[in-house]
Amino acid sequence: MKKTVLFAAFALATALCAQVDKPIEMPYVDYPIVKGDHDEVVQQYCLICHSWGYVLNQGKKSRPYWTGTVQKMVNEFKAPIGKEDQQIIINYLVKHYGYESKTAEH
Amino acid sequence: MSQFNRRHFLGAGFILGASSLFGKENPKKIITDSKEFVPPQIAFPQKKPLKTISDRPPLLESPRDIFTQAITPNDQFFVRWHMPDIPTYIDLKEFRLEVKGSVETPLSLSVDDLKAKFEPVEITSVLQCGGNSRKYYAASGQATHGVQWDHGAMGCAVWKGVRLKDLLERAGVKGSAKWVGVNGLEKPAMDATPKFFREMNIDEALSGELIVAYEMNGEDLPYLNGFPLRLVIPGHFSDSWVKMLSEITVFDEYQNSFFMDVAYTVPDNDCECVVSGSDFEYKRKPIAVMKVKSVIGYPTPGTVIKKGSRVKVTGIAFDQGKGIKEVMISIDGGKHWSATQLEKDYGKYAYRQWTYQWEPKTKGEYTIMVRAINRIGNIQPLAHEIGWNAGGYQYNAVDAVSVKIV
Numbered sequence A: 001m002k003k004t005v006l007f008a009a010f011a012l013a014t015a016l017c018a019q020v021d022k023p024i025e026m027p028y029v030d031y032p033i034v035k036g037d038h039d040e041v042v043q044q045y046c047l048i049c050h051s052w053g054y055v056l057n058q059g060k061k062s063r064p065y066w067t068g069t070v071q072k073m074v075n076e077f078k079a080p081i082g083k084e085d086q087q088i089i090i091n092y093l094v095k096h097y098g099y100e101s102k103t104a105e106h
Numbered sequence B: 001m002s003q004f005n006r007r008h009f010l011g012a013g014f015i016l017g018a019s020s021l022f023g024k025e026n027p028k029k030i031i032t033d034s035k036e037f038v039p040p041q042i043a044f045p046q047k048k049p050l051k052t053i054s055d056r057p058p059l060l061e062s063p064r065d066i067f068t069q070a071i072t073p074n075d076q077f078f079v080r081w082h083m084p085d086i087p088t089y090i091d092l093k094e095f096r097l098e099v100k101g102s103v104e105t106p107l108s109l110s111v112d113d114l115k116a117k118f119e120p121v122e123i124t125s126v127l128q129c130g131g132n133s134r135k136y137y138a139a140s141g142q143a144t145h146g147v148q149w150d151h152g153a154m155g156c157a158v159w160k161g162v163r164l165k166d167l168l169e170r171a172g173v174k175g176s177a178k179w180v181g182v183n184g185l186e187k188p189a190m191d192a193t194p195k196f197f198r199e200m201n202i203d204e205a206l207s208g209e210l211i212v213a214y215e216m217n218g219e220d221l222p223y224l225n226g227f228p229l230r231l232v233i234p235g236h237f238s239d240s241w242v243k244m245l246s247e248i249t250v251f252d253e254y255q256n257s258f259f260m261d262v263a264y265t266v267p268d269n270d271c272e273c274v275v276s277g278s279d280f281e282y283k284r285k286p287i288a289v290m291k292v293k294s295v296i297g298y299p300t301p302g303t304v305i306k307k308g309s310r311v312k313v314t315g316i317a318f319d320q321g322k323g324i325k326e327v328m329i330s331i332d333g334g335k336h337w338s339a340t341q342l343e344k345d346y347g348k349y350a351y352r353q354w355t356y357q358w359e360p361k362t363k364g365e366y367t368i369m370v371r372a373i374n375r376i377g378n379i380q381p382l383a384h385e386i387g388w389n390a391g392g393y394q395y396n397a398v399d400a401v402s403v404k405i406v
Helices: A002-017 A039-047 A053-057 A065-073 A081-097 B002-007 B012-019 B027-029 B064-068 B111-117 B134-141 B164-171
Strands: B040-044 B051-057 B056-063 B096-099 B107-109 B120-128 B154-164 B179-184 B198-201 B213-217 B231-232 B245-251 B265-266 B284-288 B293-298 B311-318 B322-328 B339-344 B353-356 B362-374 B398-406
Touching: A039 A065, A039 A081, A053 A081, A053 B051, A065 A081, B040 B293, B051 B179, B064 B293, B064 B311, B096 B164, B107 B111, B107 B164, B111 B213, B120 B231, B164 B213, B164 B245, B293 B398, B311 B322, B311 B362, B322 B339, B322 B353
Parallel strands: B096 B245
Antiparallel strands: B040 B051, B051 B056, B096 B107, B120 B154, B154 B213, B179 B198, B179 B245, B213 B231, B265 B284, B293 B311, B311 B353, B322 B362, B339 B353, B362 B398
């Protein structure tokens, strides 16, 4: 009896100390994504490196903002997005997660 | 359009700024978003449910009421990774920290080696993301790029580990060495993406204050806070506190890299600021030491309090390591200021908790504000005075919380 209790205590202690003795399981978050306007193209590229939470966290942004952001992904982070698909992504983001601003039409 | 594309690859700041400078349009109108997305509260491994801005890479924010404590519990400590590919298992039998490059004897050390062969040291220090509180730039000027953190991308913990200096001296830094690069095990999704890499001057690395930590608040580092090792740089923003630290490389020459030269930079001038709304077209320097700051932990915004209650208003203050001299409080939106009481001193790099007894006698809306000053006279700017930068780094303006007395 005593032995069992000791063993249980030992097992518990081991579990507490060796916090990561087995792989951690990262939760997957199903962030809401507006469908349509080629969202499949948007998802295909944007989700290579980051969750949709990154987009939602920005709030609604102007066309120049989203254009700049997509270009940053291509130029700085080397996202392999062709010119045409870049435009699809920008248009989608402006329509569903942004707005057209007058000041952008220079 | 092509001109715009070329000049403003990182965003629309310049155009928005130009319109506000010339008074054509109120910048607040542009940036306001009425339908703000509220991220879910999710429990990640070893964590209580936290505001999950992103799951991949994980971006988890601590709640405001965490600032009622001088030491942040590990299970509520914020999380911020840069790359999506983070190992989900580390075998300590296999794991090694490499110290290499311009050294006499390269080292390959297990965590047990660190614990057994080097003097353990402990320091209580604030860890704050350079972009912490970034969303408040939008309240006083233009919204900035980057993750729109509230105040919850910071915490304070007791870090235990070994001095970086001791590791470098054991390896024997060559006379030609000028820079020390650090990186961990996180990886980008694609080979072409710049790897997360940080660099510091050799003198800073040898200062004796930096530690390679294996414990946080008396436990192994939580997995998402960098298990098994992370660099600790007291007084500095967290961008170089590399998690899952695996390589320390000594260089004779500075290594150009995206994460030093582009990300985590501010304007290279005295105020480290530019006209609100400017784009990134300025000479940059990496962010480094933190600025004096205080935050209210209780009450939280929108709290309803009964008239005549005895309210213990409390929060934390800290700076770059000079030490907090005083935290002033106003309960009338900044018209009158009184002193708060400073609580236990955990060291010059730690949070200094402050408290103030308040007994509201009249019903109505109140705006509580706090303002810290450190021992060398650095004082927090008011929200409308803060210098702006396009990356939204180093926000440290006076915190304000509105409550209702009924």
